[in-house]
Amino acid sequence: MAKLELRGVEKSFGANRVCRGIDLDVGEGELVCLIGASGSGKSTLLRCINLLEPIDEGEIFLDGVDIAEPGLDPEPIRRRIGIVFQAYNLFPHMTAEENVMLAPRRVHGHSREELRPRVTALFERFGLADRMGHYPDQLSGGQQQRVAVVRALAMRPEVMLLDEVTSALDPMLVGEVLDALKALKADGMTMVVATHEMSFAREAADKVCFLSDGLIVEEGPPETLFTDPKESETRSFLARSLK
Amino acid sequence: MSAKYLIATGLGATLALTATTALAQGDCAAGLTLEDGKLTVATGNPAFYPWVMNDDPDSGEGFEAAVAYAMAEEMGFAADDVVWVRTSFDEAIQPGVKNFDVNIQQYSITPERDEVVDFSVAYYDAPMAVLLAPGVESEASLEAIRALKWGAMGTTTAVPMLNEVVQPESAPLLYGDNVDVNAAMMANQIDAALFDLPTALFLSAVMIEGSTVLGQFPADRSENPDQFGMLMEDGNPLKACVDAALEAMKADGRLAAIEAEWLQDATGVPVIE
Amino acid sequence: MVLDQGPGAATPGPTRRQLHEARLRRRSLTIATLSTVGVVLAIYLLVPLAPGWERVQRSFFNGEILVETFPTLLRAFTIDVMIFLWCAPAIAIWALVIALCRDVRNPALYPLKLFAIAYTDVFRGVPVILVVYLIGFGVPGLGLPRPWNSPYIWGSVALVLTYSAYVAEIYRSGIESIHPSQRAAAESLGLSQWHVMRDVILPQALRRVVPANMNMLIALQKDVALLSFIGPVEIFRQAGVFKSLLANFTPYVGAAIIFLAVTIPATRYADRLIARQARARS
Numbered sequence: 001m002a003k004l005e006l007r008g009v010e011k012s013f014g015a016n017r018v019c020r021g022i023d024l025d026v027g028e029g030e031l032v033c034l035i036g037a038s039g040s041g042k043s044t045l046l047r048c049i050n051l052l053e054p055i056d057e058g059e060i061f062l063d064g065v066d067i068a069e070p071g072l073d074p075e076p077i078r079r080r081i082g083i084v085f086q087a088y089n090l091f092p093h094m095t096a097e098e099n100v101m102l103a104p105r106r107v108h109g110h111s112r113e114e115l116r117p118r119v120t121a122l123f124e125r126f127g128l129a130d131r132m133g134h135y136p137d138q139l140s141g142g143q144q145q146r147v148a149v150v151r152a153l154a155m156r157p158e159v160m161l162l163d164e165v166t167s168a169l170d171p172m173l174v175g176e177v178l179d180a181l182k183a184l185k186a187d188g189m190t191m192v193v194a195t196h197e198m199s200f201a202r203e204a205a206d207k208v209c210f211l212s213d214g215l216i217v218e219e220g221p222p223e224t225l226f227t228d229p230k231e232s233e234t235r236s237f238l239a240r241s242l243k
Numbered sequence: 244m245s246a247k248y249l250i251a252t253g254l255g256a257t258l259a260l261t262a263t264t265a266l267a268q269g270d271c272a273a274g275l276t277l278e279d280g281k282l283t284v285a286t287g288n289p290a291f292y293p294w295v296m297n298d299d300p301d302s303g304e305g306f307e308a309a310v311a312y313a314m315a316e317e318m319g320f321a322a323d324d325v326v327w328v329r330t331s332f333d334e335a336i337q338p339g340v341k342n343f344d345v346n347i348q349q350y351s352i353t354p355e356r357d358e359v360v361d362f363s364v365a366y367y368d369a370p371m372a373v374l375l376a377p378g379v380e381s382e383a384s385l386e387a388i389r390a391l392k393w394g395a396m397g398t399t400t401a402v403p404m405l406n407e408v409v410q411p412e413s414a415p416l417l418y419g420d421n422v423d424v425n426a427a428m429m430a431n432q433i434d435a436a437l438f439d440l441p442t443a444l445f446l447s448a449v450m451i452e453g454s455t456v457l458g459q460f461p462a463d464r465s466e467n468p469d470q471f472g473m474l475m476e477d478g479n480p481l482k483a484c485v486d487a488a489l490e491a492m493k494a495d496g497r498l499a500a501i502e503a504e505w506l507q508d509a510t511g512v513p514v515i516e
Numbered sequence: 517m518v519l520d521q522g523p524g525a526a527t528p529g530p531t532r533r534q535l536h537e538a539r540l541r542r543r544s545l546t547i548a549t550l551s552t553v554g555v556v557l558a559i560y561l562l563v564p565l566a567p568g569w570e571r572v573q574r575s576f577f578n579g580e581i582l583v584e585t586f587p588t589l590l591r592a593f594t595i596d597v598m599i600f601l602w603c604a605p606a607i608a609i610w611a612l613v614i615a616l617c618r619d620v621r622n623p624a625l626y627p628l629k630l631f632a633i634a635y636t637d638v639f640r641g642v643p644v645i646l647v648v649y650l651i652g653f654g655v656p657g658l659g660l661p662r663p664w665n666s667p668y669i670w671g672s673v674a675l676v677l678t679y680s681a682y683v684a685e686i687y688r689s690g691i692e693s694i695h696p697s698q699r700a701a702a703e704s705l706g707l708s709q710w711h712v713m714r715d716v717i718l719p720q721a722l723r724r725v726v727p728a729n730m731n732m733l734i735a736l737q738k739d740v741a742l743l744s745f746i747g748p749v750e751i752f753r754q755a756g757v758f759k760s761l762l763a764n765f766t767p768y769v770g771a772a773i774i775f776l777a778v779t780i781p782a783t784r785y786a787d788r789l790i791a792r793q794a795r796a797r798s
Contacts, residue, residue, distance in 0.1 A: 050704050079706030088697040093719045102715055103705035148701075155705060336763045337575070339568060356763035359575060392662075397753050398760040416667065416747030417757065426649075427747055430656035431665055477571075 001064055003028040003190045004049070004159055009058035009068075011041075011048055018044045020214035021058070026159070026192055026207075031185045033201035033222075034194040036211035037237065042194035043086075045211070046161045049192065050083045062159070079107060082152030083161040087168040089148035090136040096123075097132040100151045107155070115154075122150045126180050142173030146180050153184075160184065162193045178204075198241055202226050210234045271484035272318045276344050282320045284311045285343035288329035291421065292445050293505050294349060300327045306441070306505035307347045310366055313497055317488035332398055335474055336360055344481055346474040349439060351400040362472035363485045366498065369439035369469040370459040371404050372512060374446055376428035376435065377453030383515045385409065388457070392416075394424055394433035400469055401437040408460065409437070425451050439469060441506050458515040578766040585758045585767045592754035593774050596740045599672055599750070603740070604733060606676045611683035618688055621709065632684070639681035645742050648674040652746035671743035679736055686728045690721035727793060730786035734779050751775075 002025040011019040018041045026032050034042040047053045049060060051067065051074040060068040067077045090099050100119050104110050123129050126146045136144055145165050152160060162181065166174040178200045185191060185204060195201055201208050202222045209219040210231075218225065218234045229235045277283050286307065289298045296304035303312045303322070315325045328343050335346050336359055345363065352362045373388060381387045389412055395401040397417035405415050416433055418424045421442070427433045428451055438446065440459050447454045473489075475482055492498040530538070563569060617625075617632035639647070651674040656665030663669075694717050702716040744753035751771045758767035 047700075052700055052704060074703075075706050075708060078704055081704075083704040085697055085701060088695050089701050091698065091702070091716050091720075093723070103707055106708075106711045106715065107706050151705070332760065337765075339571065353761065353763075355761060359763040394747065397749075397757045400761070402757050403761060414749060417744075417749050417753050418747060419745060423653075423745065426653040426657075427667070430653045430667075431660075431662065432653075432656055432667055432747060 002026055002061075003030070003063065004192070005059075005061040005064075006045075006049070007059045007061070009045070009048060009060065010056045011044055011053060012056055018214055019048065019055075022211075022214075022216055024209065024216065024219075026190060029185075029188045029190055030206045031181075031191045031193060031204055033205040033208045034192065034211055035196070035198070035201060035208060035237075035241075040211040041214040042211055043163050046083065046163045046192060046194055049159075050081050050161055051077055052083075075107075079103075079155050080157055081159045081161060082155060082157035084145065084148045084152055084163065084165050086164045090144055090151070092136050095133050095135055096128065096139065096147045096150075099136070099147060100154045103151070103155050119150075119154060122153055125183065126150055127176070140173060141169045142176045145169065145177045149177075149180055149184070159190045159192070162191065162195075164194050164196065167196055196241065198226070198238075210237065212237070270319055271487060272320070272481060275479075275481045275484065277342070278326070280320075281324045281326050282315045282318065283326045283328055283342070283344045284315075285328045285330045285335065285346035285348070287348040288331065290329075290348065291442070292449060293441055304505075306367070306501060307349075309501045309505060310492075310498065311345075311347055313492060313501060314485065314488045317491055318484055341476045344475070344479075345485060349442070349471050350474045351469045352472040353400065360477050361475040361479050361482050363475065363482065364489050365470035365472050366489055367471040367502065367506075369441065369471055370461070371401060371437055371469060372440040372443040372459040373457040373515065374436045374438055374443045374451075375455050375457050376431070376433060377451065379434045381435070381457060383458040383513055385515065388435060388515070391434040392432070394418060394427050394436040396420060396424060396436075396438070399438075401439075404460075404469075405437050421446060421450065428454060439471075440512060444512075456512060458513040461514050574764075576765045576769055578764055581758075581762055581764050581766040582770050585755075585762075586770050588758075589751050589754055589767060589770050589774060592749060592751040593771075595748060595750040596737070599668070599675075599740045599743060599748075600737055603672050603675050603679070603736060606672075607679045607683055607732075607736070608729075610676055611680040611687055614680055614684035615687035615691065616713065618684065619691060619713070636681045636684055639678050640685070642678075644675070644678050644739055645745060647678050648742050648745060650674070651677070652743070667743065667747040671746050671748065675736065675739060675743070679732060679739075683729060683732055686725045686732065687721065689728075690725035691717055693724055694720050724793070727786055727790040730782070730789060734782050734786065737778060737782070738775060 004024075004026040006022055006024040009019050009022040010017070020041075022041075022045060024032070034045065036042055044053060048055045048068075054070070055068050058068065059066045062077070062080065090096070091102070094102065097119065100122070101112055101115050104115055105112065120129070120132070123132050126149065128143060128146055128150065131139060131143055131147070136147075139147065148165075149160075149162075165181075166177050169177065174197065178197060181191070181193065181200070182204055193201075193205070205222050207219060208222045208225045209216045210225065210229075210233075211217065212233055218229060218231045225234070226238065229238060272282065273279075284300070286295055286300050290300060290305075290307075291298075292305065294305050294307040296302060296308070300308045300311070303309055312322055312325060315322070330343065330346060330348075332348075335341070335350075336356065347366075349369070350356070350362070351369070352365060356362070373383075375381060379391070381391060385408075388409060391411065392413060393405055393409065393411045393415035395405055395415055395417055397419065402415075402417065405411065416427060418427060424433075424436050425446070428436070435457070436443075440456075443456050447456050473485060475485070489498070564573075566572075614632050614635055617628040618636070620626070620629050648671055652667050652671045655670050655673075656667075698716055698720070699712060702712040707715070741750060741752035744750050744756070749757070751774060755767040755771040759765055
């Protein structure tokens, strides 16, 4: 059984059908990359999985339990699924450490002292040990995104969703964030990553899904999808983005 | 505007000089009024009982309305030549040209006010009286009323009277007009208020149901017993004529008769010792 | 202008541009000073030539009366300060309650939202003085015993109710100015709605509306004088009493001076906060 299963997920904003029936399996410890043009539905799909947007049709199974069932309390489910956005992730009025500690303190009732060893270890794991007391505007974009990853991890999520976490960054800073994602995968985290970084997808993904117009047009292991795409739409997208 | 005014004043002064011998004989006001042949009299807005009945000064009913018409007649104006206008207190003491010849609305004569405007001789000596809110009882002694919660109208000479003579134990509350004093009594925020006697009688009889007049202060209680005078622009040459008319009315008892007609209730109110 | 590049070049003196700018600054300062002095002098010399000046001066700018009444006015002003001091925190809290009611997303709490909308509509639509009268005389008229019917209490309540409607709207604008992804980021961590608001949205929103609220404080500081209508002898009423007794408006000028002494520094401070925030955002 897959860790995360999507069956026929549909989502519209008014007349705009953003997801038109998406099926997706993500195995335990797998890294799945979603690629596709802007507006193809990648971000919305991630927000739906995290229950930030209620879906219109379909099911989302986490460990075999449908979490998209209307009427379920979303808060305990969200704690099991971490998400990092493209930008504006961090709370600007808190230091990096306070950002990370807020949810564990409020949700689990841990004290700062209880949390400090584990949080410090996380900061160290992502090369941020000397940045814990800094405010977001004192951090570079890459550091901010890594703090956002640490913050999501502090809730011990079972699945991590990453929504184009490098697309707002200076090219120079992209590498450090992608390295962080690779480190996460090495730790065995189950991840769904929406990205424009084709080389990252090719190198790190277990499976790549090409989305277009709210549907998964083609999916497969990176070596086949990037070298021998079957659909002409996939081919033309790859030709454009690998230029 | 001011040039015209200066000419009018100069002219007026000359006329006044030549008319001295004719004072109070019907033509002392000639050329000295705002509008020739008319006497413009100001009252409050609204004007209250018993000073003006039904807020209608044209009727000549009410003490001040009656005084105004009697005085106008003495000065040589027909009743039809009396024109009424309305002013607030502030308008009356503002510097500058006035829109009335005389203003009659219970202005107490004080030396400070007299520096800015002119007053006629007094047309009424008003004792101060204590109005008790509904349900409040007190002995008519200074000691007893000191303990009451006091209110007054902030624009009247009741304020210094309160502070100097009554000396209440807690700071008095002050209001803009009768209506607000009434509201404060209804809200049980004050026990007593200080007014001139006729106003206090009016309030207890007509406006504030259940309120009573506890008593009046003897005239010698205050250094300057409240005297009402008609207010005129500073240096108004008409003053001599107005004073002469009022003195004549005092001398032959007409003023006392008007007072007896409209302010008869004011007699026989007990005195606070 | 020749810059000496000789022995002095090693010491870091002012650059050529700095010297030039300093000269420009000096020149514009001189011009500003001269023109200000000129205008003030013209007013000082010309206004007294107006035919009514002497009377206006006697009625409005009478030094003797100012000196005589000023200490009492100052004492009366402490009542304004007192009322202000207890109203301001009450407004801050009550307005926050209204703003939070307005922001509720739970349908079961919809009546709260409706209440908040009606509240802000009504109290922003009615003149403050009317509310002061209605509540200051009206509520005690229902039969409250002393001291609970004091005009100080109910007049203050009227101010708090009215000002809270405005401040609640300011809070709301602050809450709505926070980028939606902040809420999403907080929700994605599994925080409850209450914690999202308390820990993430409000701290940012409140900081943003400090300048707007400073302006409300300045307005409140003046509107405190409206309580004089229902009895308290604060500075405005005290000035009115003097005006009536002395037949002179100078006490009002004295009151204005006292008000200005407080509001001008407060206004400058608010302007500085606004400017600082504008710089921080750009």
